[in-house]
Amino acid sequence: MTAFLTYKRLIKLVLFVTAFMLLNTHKLKAQQGEKDETEQIAKIDTVATFDPETKKEAKIIVKDELTVHTNPDFMPVFYPCKGERPENRNKCTEEKLAEFIAKNTIYPLELKESKKEGTVKVRFVITDTGIVTLVKVIQSSDPLMDEEAMKVIDFLNISFEDAAFFPGKLNGEPVNVKMILPVKFKYQE
Numbered sequence: 685m686t687a688f689l690t691y692k693r694l695i696k697l698v699l700f701v702t703a704f705m706l707l708n709t710h711k712l713k714a715q716q717g718e719k720d721e722t723e724q725i726a727k728i729d730t731v732a733t734f735d736p737e738t739k740k741e742a743k744i745i746v747k748d749e750l751t752v753h754t755n756p757d758f759m760p761v762f763y764p765c766k767g768e769r770p771e772n773r774n775k776c777t778e779e780k781l782a783e784f785i786a787k788n789t790i791y792p793l794e795l796k797e798s799k800k801e802g803t804v805k806v807r808f809v810i811t812d813t814g815i816v817t818l819v820k821v822i823q824s825s826d827p828l829m830d831e832e833a834m835k836v837i838d839f840l841n842i843s844f845e846d847a848a849f850f851p852g853k854l855n856g857e858p859v860n861v862k863m864i865l866p867v868k869f870k871y872q873e
Contacts, residue, residue: 750818752809752862756854760810760861763844784843789836791869792828799871802826804833806865812858814847816840822864833867 761768762784765776802825809818819837821830840848852861 750809750811750860752860753852753854754862756852756859756861757856758853760814760849760852760863763814763846763848763850766850784840785836785865785867788839788843789832789867791871792826792832794828795826795869796871800826800829801868801870802829803866803868804829806833806837806867808837808863808865810849810851810861810863812851812860814849814851816848823866825869829867829869832869836867837865 759774759777761773762777762780764780765773768776803823804821804825805823807818807820807822808816811817816837819834821834824830851858853859
């Protein structure tokens with residue numbers, strides 16, 4: 685049991701360091717004065733409906749595009765950092781998000797025997813209301829790792845009483861912000 689706990693701690697440390705490095709990259713880009721860029725991301729929702737006259741169910745696919753920003757004036761702030769002074773919020777967000785990912789990511793047991801390692805890059809959008817949406821693997825390593833990486837990002841939405849983030853802002857207005865997070869899975873004895 686002790687070996688398993690040590691193994692679990694090492695995995696969490698690797699995940700923490702990876703998330704911290706990514707968030708620091710975002711901070712550096714903002715400090716270096718990089719301009720904000722926007723892009724359109726397709727948002728597709730399936731809505732189930734019921735027609736009482738025909739007594740049949742139907743699924744409607746709703747397609748929409750979401751404008752997202754990559755480097756707004758203010759990056760989203762992770763919910764646990766809400767009480768921090770404005771100048772400390774980015775650093776707090778980096779640290780607390782990395783801790784959250786490390787604490788809630790589970791190395792797939794099926795991969796432990798094969799000692800497989802890899803990095804999964806996950807893209808997601810923090811909406812102008814602070815909700816995490818459009819979670820997608822953009823660089824796969826293994827289907828089990830992909831599933832776990834997406835699961836931990838999705839878990840952000842149900843882990844807090846309100847939204848997981850205070851939204852990013854551009855010109856004083858809340859905006860949708862695209863984030864890319866690499867989640868490293870490294871086997872440790």
